Amino acid sequence: MTLSVVYALDTGHVVGAVAVTGDAEPGTVGVLVGPALPLRVVLEDGETAVLSLRDRQLAAHAADEEPGVFADPLVFGVEQVENTNSGVTAKPALLRLPPLSTPPEFNAIGLHVTVPQAVGTQATKVLALVSLGAETRALTGAIEPGETSVTLPVAVDDGPHGVLVLVAGWAGRLESVNKQ
Structure with a gap:
């Protein structure tokens, strides 16, 4: 199984995850989400709001297995991490982010x-x-x-x-x- 995450280019936040079985490549953001990724939230009045992140605002990353990303993707980010042992250039990695405790x-x-x-x-x-x-x-x-x-x-x-x-x-x- 291969884990692929979709993340916001500007901030690195994971906004979705998919597990691909077999030898299939996860593909590009457009293949994974289409022209936009809808995020739904139930409002205080019981209605549902749909917020859309356009595909041009997103990127995809094949990540190491992390089951928690399916339950709460927004607590993870994709960041460039340096490999200090080999001197190899930075590569993307999936990291858990600290909570943003004050609501907007x-x-x-x-x-x-x-x-x-x-x-x-x-x-x-x-x-x-x-x-x-x-x-x-x-x-x-x-x-x-x-x-x-x-x-x-x-x-x-x-x-x-x-x-x-x-x-x-x-x-x-x-x-x-x-x-x-």
Whole structure:
């Protein structure tokens, strides 16, 4: 069996996994997910929001076996790991990510995202998807060095919205977020 994961190019978050049996190659992202990967979340009002990651936002990786990736893919990321023993260039590896403990929230400007500790010396990429009725709005930004949060500008109506938040280096969150 070969494990293949589909991950977000911008942040490295795993958003899906498939096990292929036999000698079949898992294929490209388009073969695995089609033109977009739908992610579903039940909203606070009982409705279901569908957030779509376009195939151009994704990549595929044949990973070492990791059963946990099927149960909760968003807690894994694909990162470039150096092989210090052989001097070989970096290769992708599947890693477990620490939890993003603070839920995202809407404020007057947009979607506010907070990480548990200040970002180091380089900006940390943030990708968020927000449901706007039947549409998905993709938001990008970064948490700057020394900071713990960013607000991604977006105008949404009051009420529940499906939200996917991917902060590089932290487990992703897929949930219903209410704007009041």
